[in-house]
Amino acid sequence: MSSESLVLFFxxxxxxxGGAVVFASFLAPKSFNPVKSEPYECGIPSEGPAWIxxxxxxxxxxxxxxxxxVETVFIFPWGTVMREVGMRAFIEILIFFFILALGLxxxxxxxxxxxx
Numbered sequence: 001m002s003s004e005s006l007v008l009f010f011x012x013x014x015x016x017x018g019g020a021v022v023f024a025s026f027l028a029p030k031s032f033n034p035v036k037s038e039p040y041e042c043g044i045p046s047e048g049p050a051w052i053x054x055x056x057x058x059x060x061x062x063x064x065x066x067x068x069x070v071e072t073v074f075i076f077p078w079g080t081v082m083r084e085v086g087m088r089a090f091i092e093i094l095i096f097f098f099i100l101a102l103g104l105x106x107x108x109x110x111x112x113x114x115x116x
Contacts, residue, residue, distance in 0.1 A: 057112070057114070057115065060107070060112040061112070061113070061115070064104075064107055064112060067100070068100070068104075071100055074096065075093075078093050
């Protein structure tokens with residue numbers, strides 16, 4: 001890819017995104033009232049400071065979920081080529097599962113799966 005094509009690609013991207021933003025600003029309904037500028041969460045007025053700490057367990061639980069979600073993404077292509085590749089694919093997926101099991105065991109030992 002030449003540098004001219006890259007610059008052209010960048011310019012076209014900026015023009016398309018900028019055009020979409022401008023086009024949406026003309027079509028979007030506009031309503032100006034004091035209620036629109038108030039912060040809200042599910043219709044309930046917020047209480048207390050906005051900068052509170054959340055339990056790190058929520059983040060750990062989400063990361064563990066993502067790891068096993070990505071695992072399923074890798075299992076489907078493996079399953080489609082398993083017969084063609086043969087025993088090599090089977091051994092590779094066993095190694096993959098072993099590494100994931102070690103990660104799960106580590107998270108379990110550290111208490112990341114306890115919901116408190």
